[in-house]
Amino acid sequence: MGHLLTRLTRRHKKFTAMAALFAMCGLLLLPIFLALPALAGGGAPAAGGPPPDVAAEQEAAKGEGEEEKVEMGRDVYYKIEGPAVGMPAPKTEDNETYYPRYNFESRVLLWVANQQHLYYGSFVLAVPIFCMCIEFAGMVSKDRAMAKKYDQLAYDFIKISLTAYSLTAILGGILIFTFLTLYPAFFGYLSSIFRPVMHIYALLFVAESGTLYIYYYGWDKMKEGLMKWIHLSMCVILNVIGTVLMFLANSWIGFMMSPAGVDEQGRYLGNIWHVVHTALWNPLNVHRILGNMAFGGGVVAAYAAYRFLSAKNDEERAHYDWMGYIAMSLGVAFLIPLPFAGYWLMREVYAYRQQMGITLMGGLLAWLFIIQATMIGILFLTTNYYLWQALGRMTGAERFQRYIKYLVFILVVGLLVFITPHTIVMTPAELKAMGGQQHPVLGNYGVMSAKNGGINAIIMTTILSFIWYQRGNKIPAVKWAKFGNIFMGCFFVIAQLNNVWLACYGYFIPANVRIGLSVPQVAGTLSCLFLMTPLNLAMLKGAKQLGPIRWGQIQPRSQYALIMLATAFTWMMGLMGYIRSSVRLFWHVNEVMRDNSPWAYTHTIGFAANVISFNVLFFWITIMFVFWLGALGMKKAPIPAAEPVPGTPAPQPATGH
């Protein structure tokens, strides 16, 4: 009887899970079904025009045979004609009607609200994606103790993200109210164009919340067999919704930077896809998702570092050392392709409006790009430093120590080339002192051809550090190990030389050919990543183990490196958000809706840097509160302090949460 009950319960659970999964799929597709009537027929009624029922009544009232006069407009980007069904962009004036205000700069209030929402939004987008990867790693792991460990880690991650999720929603509310109360004319115009998109966004938000809660609260109920796979599928759905949400939000900022789907007066032309799919939408999507992932990895790694430093015993230290390493690895995996996505975004900006690109990189905002390059250099240097420190927790990794100084040399030279300024905004006195717009010596070096060589040299070196880390406590035992080692060494040497050759070659050919060299430079770096990493893993099959990885036995300074990594990333994200936003200059919507508020000027670099620093500080204070909440009532899970080594007794399995 008891057995029958157990079976029934199991069946019941399975049925409930399947029902929940289908309900989620239904919710996911619901916005599309709801949007279909509005989008049918070119989407004209969906945005900027009357609702379908009102339109039908108007049609009937006009009577048959009467020709309707529809004014046509020409799309500012797609250059095709369309019916101007929307209202023109409002021509604002500097008064309380268009720009209600406190005795404070409205733009800064909006800036802070926007940045905080974005920090939290990217954190709650990245963490469930990490959870998905880690839970999957646990499910396919043959080692039961490791599987348990991975599962516990994924659970810890989602627990942190749950509190952050509520905070993201609160900050989103604050942002909307800030828009409505301080920039009503602009937000009214934007929402009249994006009305269906904003509704789909809201519905997806409901679907995401539901999926997240089922995923979190169903963790213990769905931990065996098929149910576990369904649980993981929920996470996949959660991440698809999260990513689509971000893409939709990106369409609004893409429209503000590079409007499409409207005529020169800003009248909506009836095609919602044109409004969403602007020139910069896809580059922004790719760049942002990679940036969010790297940022999320950095924040979780900093959390683990903080817990490591405050740990009371070796067991806790081992767990948080391992957690920090996993988070850092995931973050850096997305940091490596991030500069390439950024380069693509900038190329698209130049292709869309050359003047916008020049403002960014050779004009008003150029000095900010030098700060950005410095921050990128700091990120990669810190990553390498952490990996070299992490070699210290492995037996046998001492053999790499004497080569590290050569890597430091390459990294520093690459960084110095990467941060060399070329064109900067100067006062007439500074211009005179320097003898022209470019420095007589340094002016030759700060060009894109050389900078690309610099950053690619840095990334290749980081990949090499990762490969060394993978080999730390292992010696390849395959028959072809000798040839493999020599080939890998030669590959990295030739890759670096080819990179330097392309950087120098750029000086001898015209600009239109030179920009093409960036593609083989990137391909060379990606070759190192996608050819040498698998080759290394193939060589390490059945490798001789020199000893266990002693989790927790690492210098505390490595943990400060993780905290620095996260802080630098947070600051850089704030900086790049400011650059992207301020490149519109005195436009709300570039070349369509003018910003006539008293704050349409561009801030000084010093003021901008202070606001960015305030944003970073505010985010870290609030996220510390979130971490503190997450730590309340968290049961300790014993974690084996060392990886099992063949020939030694296996560690005791960890208990559940």
Add this chain to the structure above:
Amino acid sequence: MQFVYVIVSLLICFIYFQALDWFLMDAQGLDYFYMFR
């Protein structure tokens, strides 16, 4: 034998990277050997 391995590896890598450079420039409609013509 080690010397042979090094020479063979360098040759393979050099050819790979030069072919990659040429192919990716050609795919963009650009002339990789611009300076040498």
